[in-house]
Amino acid sequence: MSLGHVHAQIDRYAYTNALTKNSPVTKIFFALSTLIICVTSPSPLVPIIVFLTTTTLLLRFAKIPVHFYWSLLVYPTTVVIASCLIIALFFGYGETLVAIVLPWFSWAVFKNGVTMSITTFFRVEGALSCLYFLVLTTSVTDILITxxxxxxxxxxxxxxxxxxxxxxxxxxxxxxxxxxxxxxxxxxxxxxxxxxxxxxxxxxxxxxxxxxxxxxxxxxxRGYDGNIRTLDDLPRPRMLSLMGIIFFDVILVFVAIMTMHSWVL
Amino acid sequence: MPFRLENVSYRYSDGTLALDSVSTNFVKGKRIAILGPNGSGKTTLLLHLNGILRPTSGRVYFEDSPLEYTSKSLLRLRRRVGYVFQDPNDQLFAPTVKQDVAFGPLNLGLPTDKVKESVSEALEIVGMSEYSDKPPHFLSLGQKKRIALAGVLAMHPEVLVMDEPTSNLDPRAAIRILRLLLQLNQKFGLTLILATHDVDTIPLFANKLCILSKGKIVLEGLPEETFSQTELIRSLDLRSPRIAHLFEILRRENHLPIDKQLPLTIGEARKEILRLLDSKNMIEKEGKSYIEARTRKVNHT
Known part of the structure; x- marks a missing residue:
């Protein structure tokens, strides 16, 4: 699959997925608020919840085929794994897990380095799923009008x-x-x-x-006068969905605060 | 009389004279075909009709008043004279079909309800209603052409100017567009001005033909009359419709008694053939075959 092809595919799903009739305001609000909570969360638990939720929404409700979603995740994930390995092996301080000390060379894996690496991995995956949710369910047109x-x-x-x-x-x-x-x-x-x-x-x-x-x-x-006017007839956001998202976000923040200090290897 | 051109010349900035003092009339409600080889100035001529190009010299009159090139009067003109570009990719700029068709009516300052009404009406006419939320890059060329047409129809023009309506289309899509145009003319009285080099389709829709060559109008009139001047047409790097050509050969080589006005369409050809057969039967009934006698005479010489 070439890159251009993948882009065209994403675009196609944005116009044809099962959530196209939902308000873009709701979708953008969901994706962005969750994304922010996800990347600021100190523990991997919140990103894991986010990843599972958005993936479920994408596969079950937006009806994006699993294999396509999977192929979108694979490439960035390999890069993320590589970066996280580097973080785990070369970053951190304090308590060590493994240490090699030779007269001319020393190397150690630190506990908090591994912690950071795992947190980073899940944060990135969670954030990826949020962004994929946005681009796969909301067309560029809708985003621009919003x-x-x-x-x-x-x-x-x-x-x-x-x-x-x-x-x-x-x-x-x-x-x-x-x-x-x-x-x-x-x-x-x-x-x-x-x-x-x-x-x-x-x-x-x-x-x-x-x-x-x-x-x-x-x-x-066709009478262009310097302003491109667009027809604004997007579906209105449903109060219930917005409330649901706010409720979900509050729970996420709560979980993030609860696990703030308990999450250490 | 929507359009009158008076000695219109146009010179591009690189020095080429694209139009060389063209004078003609386009009558209201007519279906006008502008025929010419590549580079004869067809598109340049059309672009003058809704004020996109301004003649270097000469004048264009719309309903007996000369075109003014202030933005206000251009807007007024463009509401009444719609222009469909040859390549729909030039015209379709909006991310969805609906947004693109709405562009013109929104520029006219219509209220949202009215705009929506015009959009769905225009899409209905071109038969593309179910594509209204699709982006143009999902569509085939024929579909894009119809959307480009809808974008102009949504502004409710009185004159429709269209550059090469059938170019690059498969036969079915081409016929579909032509039928649509014919319908628009007959139902809504839209004046059609179409540039083309597809000679075979001209007799199907046009009731006036202008032939353009090297920036000049060299021939104009009814298609049947114009196409009968076969020698002149050939000298302009054009040809007559295939059917006219066939009948011309039958007349010249086989000395069939064919009308001076050559048939141009399948329907006309059929009529002419039946007429020939009829007269042949008449002759045979009288005991001698007129046509056979003629051919024998040709073979002897």
Whole structure:
């Protein structure tokens, strides 16, 4: 699976998952509040609860296929494991678990280093699941309209809107150019590969300029006056869901405080 | 009379003269096809009709008043004259179909309810209602073209300008778009001005044809009359519809007594063939085959 393909897939689920009809406000609120509690929690217990909850929501309620969710988790998780191993083996101070002391070299694994590594691992996994929840259940359109309601500056929203739309157009153009170059042996040696990549990037840049000009013309033809107006007809957030999320967050904070001092190896 | 062009010339900044003093009329309620080879200035001509390009010299009149290029009067013009671009990717910029179709009506300052109504109505007309929440990159080219059309129809224009409505479409999608356009003209009286180089489809929808070559209008009139000038058309790097070509050959090589006005569509060809058969039967009944006599004569020489 290429990276572009994964992005297109995520986008597809964002528009087709079983939670599309729920208010984006609810979904964004859930993802962000849980994310913040998750990464600030001192013990791994809260991140574990968060991970299990969001994963259940994604698989059971949003109906995201397990294998796709799994494939999204695998790559970052390998990086996280590697980083956490480094933390466990080389960080920390105080009480040691293992120590090797030689006259010219000493190395030790510290208790709090391992603690930190485990906490970090679960925090990252919990945070990942929150973000995946957001991107897999909420389309970019909905997020942008919600941000507009939150009075984020228009220029940022309009730019994101256009960038988002044309990423897909240019991904297609780039793929076509790449195939055309490949068919004429543009990638057959290391040197040619560098040259072809440079040509592709340069050409793509020119194409974006031309596209910009044409799109501007087309927008003018439909009465564009400097403001991109969007139709705001998102479903209203349900009070019950919002209350539920707040309740869930309170429990998480409570658990975090309770386990603050008890969590040490 | 929606449009009158008076000696309109347009020179691009790189010096190419894309339009060379074009003068013509586009009558209200007509279905006008603008035909020309690549680079003949079709798109440039169309872009003048809703004020995107401003003529270097000459004037464009809409309903007998010359176009003004202030933003206010352009907005007024663009509400009445819709423009559909050739490549729907140029036009579809919004993240979902519904948002894109709503762009025009929102720019007109309509209230939200009205906008929603126009959007669903326009999507209904082009038969894309069930796609309203999809992003454009999920759609096929034919579907994108229909959405681009809906985006313009939602503004309720009186004139629809469309650049290459059938280019790159498969035959079914092409016919679907043409049928839709025909319907819009017949049901809502929309004036159609379409640029194309697909000569075979022109007789199916157009009741006026302008042929453009090197920035000049070289021929205009009814499609049947215009396409009958086969020599001129060929000299312009164009061709007549296949069916007209066939009948032209039958007349020239086989000396069949075919009408001066060549049939252009399957329907017309059928009528003409039946007419020929009928007259042949008449001759045979009288005891001698007129056509056979003619062909024998050709074979001898």
């Amino acid at each position: 941000l507009r309601r939150a009075h984020i500056p228009m220029i940022l929203i309009e730019m994101s809107l256009l960038i988002y739309r044309y990423i897909f157009v240019f991904m297609e153009v780039a793929a076509q150019m790449y195939t055309a170059q490949k068919l004429r042996l543009g990638y057959s040696s290391w040197k040619k590969r560098i040259r072809s990549t440079a040509l592709l990037a340069g050409n793509l840049f020119i194409r974006t300029l031309e596209q910009g000009e044409r799109t501007f013309m087309a927008m003018n033809a």
